[in-house]
Amino acid sequence: MTDRNDERRREEQPRTGSDQPWEPEDLVAAEGKDPTPENLADARRRLAEEGPAAVEKTLP
Incomplete structure (x- = not known):
């Protein structure tokens, strides 16, 4: 059984752009x-190295 207070707490937590999976595109x-090959390669590298921080720098 789900506690209603737990549901409310989850709904109140702020979301960031990095809460979802991001593709280089x-x-x-x-x-x-x-979306040039160079820009996609750079984004792929930054996502691999920085993870969610790459997104947070773009969409705080």
């Missing part, structure tokens, strides 16, 4: 860049 688009 998403990060490139969020930065307003064209």
